[in-house]
Amino acid sequence: MSAALLIDFGSTYTKLRAIDVAGRRVLGAGQGPSTVTTDIGIGLRAALADLERALGSLPRFQYRLASSSAAGGLGMVTVGLVRELTAEAARRAALGAGAKLIGAYAYRLTAADIKAIAALAPDILLLAGGTDGGNSEVVIANAKRLATSALACPIVYAGNRAAADEVVAALSGKTVIVAANVMPEFNVLAIEPARAAIRQVFIDRIVHAKGIDRAAAEFDAVLMPTPAAVLEGARLVADGTERSPGLGDVLVVDPGGATTDVHSVASGAPAAGVVPQGLPEPRLKRTVEGDLGMRHNAGSIVEAAGIARIAADSGASEERVRELLAALARDVGHLPASAEEHALDNALARAAVRLAVSRHCGTIETCYTVTGPVTVQHGKDLSGVAAVIGTGGAIVSGRSPRSVLSTALADAAEPLSLRPRRPRLLLDTNYLLYACGLLSTVEPQAALELALAHFSELDEENTHERACCA
Amino acid sequence: MVTGVIGSDTHIVGNRILTMALEKAGYKVVALGALTPAPDFIKAAVETDADAILVSSLYGQGELDCRGFRDLCVEAGLERILLYVGGNLVVGKRSWDETQRTYLGMGFDRAAPPGTRVDTVLEWLAGDLAAREADAERASA
Numbered sequence: 001m002s003a004a005l006l007i008d009f010g011s012t013y014t015k016l017r018a019i020d021v022a023g024r025r026v027l028g029a030g031q032g033p034s035t036v037t038t039d040i041g042i043g044l045r046a047a048l049a050d051l052e053r054a055l056g057s058l059p060r061f062q063y064r065l066a067s068s069s070a071a072g073g074l075g076m077v078t079v080g081l082v083r084e085l086t087a088e089a090a091r092r093a094a095l096g097a098g099a100k101l102i103g104a105y106a107y108r109l110t111a112a113d114i115k116a117i118a119a120l121a122p123d124i125l126l127l128a129g130g131t132d133g134g135n136s137e138v139v140i141a142n143a144k145r146l147a148t149s150a151l152a153c154p155i156v157y158a159g160n161r162a163a164a165d166e167v168v169a170a171l172s173g174k175t176v177i178v179a180a181n182v183m184p185e186f187n188v189l190a191i192e193p194a195r196a197a198i199r200q201v202f203i204d205r206i207v208h209a210k211g212i213d214r215a216a217a218e219f220d221a222v223l224m225p226t227p228a229a230v231l232e233g234a235r236l237v238a239d240g241t242e243r244s245p246g247l248g249d250v251l252v253v254d255p256g257g258a259t260t261d262v263h264s265v266a267s268g269a270p271a272a273g274v275v276p277q278g279l280p281e282p283r284l285k286r287t288v289e290g291d292l293g294m295r296h297n298a299g300s301i302v303e304a305a306g307i308a309r310i311a312a313d314s315g316a317s318e319e320r321v322r323e324l325l326a327a328l329a330r331d332v333g334h335l336p337a338s339a340e341e342h343a344l345d346n347a348l349a350r351a352a353v354r355l356a357v358s359r360h361c362g363t364i365e366t367c368y369t370v371t372g373p374v375t376v377q378h379g380k381d382l383s384g385v386a387a388v389i390g391t392g393g394a395i396v397s398g399r400s401p402r403s404v405l406s407t408a409l410a411d412a413a414e415p416l417s418l419r420p421r422r423p424r425l426l427l428d429t430n431y432l433l434y435a436c437g438l439l440s441t442v443e444p445q446a447a448l449e450l451a452l453a454h455f456s457e458l459d460e461e462n463t464h465e466r467a468c469c470a
Numbered sequence: 471m472v473t474g475v476i477g478s479d480t481h482i483v484g485n486r487i488l489t490m491a492l493e494k495a496g497y498k499v500v501a502l503g504a505l506t507p508a509p510d511f512i513k514a515a516v517e518t519d520a521d522a523i524l525v526s527s528l529y530g531q532g533e534l535d536c537r538g539f540r541d542l543c544v545e546a547g548l549e550r551i552l553l554y555v556g557g558n559l560v561v562g563k564r565s566w567d568e569t570q571r572t573y574l575g576m577g578f579d580r581a582a583p584p585g586t587r588v589d590t591v592l593e594w595l596a597g598d599l600a601a602r603e604a605d606a607e608r609a610s611a
Contacts, residue, residue: 134518
C-alpha cells in the first residue's frame with residue numbers, strides 16, 4: 001500500500017490526514033495542538049500519536065506533504081499604482097497565493113505609509129505599479145522609499161518591466177525577487193507569475209523564518225500556505241485531470257474563526273450581450289472577508305447582517321443574542337453546546353456565507369443610453385457554477401449544513417447579484433480539500449478521485465441525509 | 471495614447487478609426503472603447519504613462535461629460551498631458567468657434583470639429599508632442 005500523510009500546520013491545531021493513495025480512501029485523521037511558538041515538532045508528534053491511536057500503527061508514508069497557516073499565516077502587504085488597476089491586481093495575486101493580506105497600498109508611499117508597513121512586519125511585500133512601458137516614476141520612487149525602511153522581508157517585484165532594473169538597484173540592501181508584471185498591458189491581468197514567485201519565496205524562506213522547518217525530519221516539504229492548498233484542491237475538483245473530468249465550475253465557501261474565505265474556479269464571463277466593466281477577473285479567485293469570522297469577528301458579522309436578522313434566524317431575542325456574542329468574544333475557542341448556541345452559530349454561519357458569497361460574486365446593472373438599455377457586469381458571473389462546496393468546521397460540524405450552504409444561492413430578492421442558481425451543494429465532510437490540493441502536486445489522479453468520492457451531496461428533501469456524490 | 475468615447479455614448483466607429491490610425495502611425499494606444507466614464511480615462515493614463523488622451527463624444531452631451539476633465543487630470547498628477555476632444559460637439563445653434571472656446575476653456579488642448587481628417591489630428595499630435603518635449607528640455611536645462 002502506498003500511503004500519504006498530509007499535514008496542515010494551522011494557527012490553532014496541527015491536523016493530519018493519512019491517505020491510502022492506490023485505494024483512494026482516507027485511512028484516518030489525527031490532531032494535535034499548534035506549537036509553532038515553541039517547537040512545531042511537539043504538536044506534530046502529538047498529532048501523529050493521535051493518528052497512530054486511530055490506526056493501530058503508522059504505515060510507511062511514501063509522501064509527507066504539508067501546508068501551513070501557522071504563526072499568523074503568510075502575512076503580505078501589497079503596493080500598486082492606481083487603486084482599481086495595478087494595486088487591485090497585486091491584491092488579487094497575493095490572495096490567490098494564499099496570503100493573509102495585512103495591508104494594501106496605492107499611489108506614492110508616504111513616510112507614514114513606510115512606517116506603517118514596517119510596523120505591520122509582513123512576511124512578503126509585493127510591489128507593483130505601471131503597465132510594461134507605462135508609468136515607472138512612482139514604482140521607482142516607492143522602491144527608493146522602501147529601501148530606506150527597516151523592512152527586512154523579501155520583496156517580490158511584479159510591476160512595470162521597464163523599471164525592474166532601477167527598482168532592483170534601489171532595493172540593493174533587500175532581498176528582491178523579480179516576477180512578470182501583474183498588469184503587463186492596460187486592463188490585462190496576469191497574476192500567475194507573481195503567485196508562483198510568492199509560492200517559491202514561501203517554500204524557500206518563510207517556512208524557515210517561521211520555524212516550521214524545525215520539524216523537517218517528520219515531513220518532506222511544506223509546499224504552500226493552507227489557503228493556497230484549498231484553492232489548488234478546488235482547481236483540481238473543478239477541472240479534473242487529463243484522464244478524468246472534474247465537476248465543472250465550482251465555488252468553495254469556508255467560514256472560519258477569523259475570516260470567511262470564498263474560492264471560485266470559473267471564468268465568470270458575462271452572458272451574451274452583457275458588457276463587462278472593470279478589471280478582468282482571474283479564473284482562480286480567492287476572496288477573504290476579514291469582518292466575517294465565526295469567533296474573532298462574530299460581532300462584525302452581526303453588524304453587517306443586522307442584529308434583527310440574526311435574532312430572527314436564531315430564534316433568540318436581540319438581547320439574548322447580544323449576551324451570547326459577549327460570551328463568544330470572551331472565549332473565542334468556544335464550541336456550541338446548548339441548542340441555543342447551536343442556533344446562534346447556524347445564524348452566524350448563514351449570514352457569513354451569504355455576505356461573503358455576495359461580495360465574491362459579480363453584479364449586473366442596466367445603463368440607459370441613447371441607443372437603448374445596456375446591461376453592464378462588474379465582477380464574476382457565477383450564476384452557472386456546477387457545484388458549491390462547503391468546507392470548514394462551521395459548516396461541516398454544524399447542525400444543518402444545507403441551511404448554511406443554501407445562503408450562497410441566488411435570491412429572487414437580489415436579482416442583480418450573480419450568485420449560483422442551481423448548483424449541486426456538496427460538503428467537504430472530511431476536510432479533504434487542502435489534503436487533495438497538496439496530494440495533487442504528486443498524484444493528481446488519486447487526489448481527484450479521493451476528493452470526489454468523499455464529498456457528501458446535500459439532499460434537498462432531507463438536511464441530515466448525506467449521500468455520496470461520486 | 472488613451473482613446474475612448476466618453477459618458478453613456480455608444481458611437482464607437484469614429485473613435486475606432488482614430489485608434490487604428492494612431493496605431494498605424496506608431497503610437498501605443500490603449501483603446502477604452504464606448505461607454506467610458508471620465509475617471510477611467512485618467513486611471514488608464516496614469517498606469518500607462520500616456521502622453522495624450524483623445525476623447526470622443528457624439529451624442530450631444532459631451533460638454534456635460536467633459537466638464538472638469540482637466541481638473542481630474544491635474545488631481546491625478548497629469549498636469550502636462552495633452553487632451554484632445556472631437557466628435558459632434560456643437561449643440562443647437564451655437565457656432566463652432568463658440569463651441570471650441572468652451573472646450574479649450576475647459577482645459578482641452580485641441581477640439582476637433584465634425585469632419586476633421588485623421589491626418590489633421592496626427593499633425594496636431596506630432597507638433598504638440600514636439601513642443602512639450604522642447605518645453606521639458608528647456609525646463610530641465
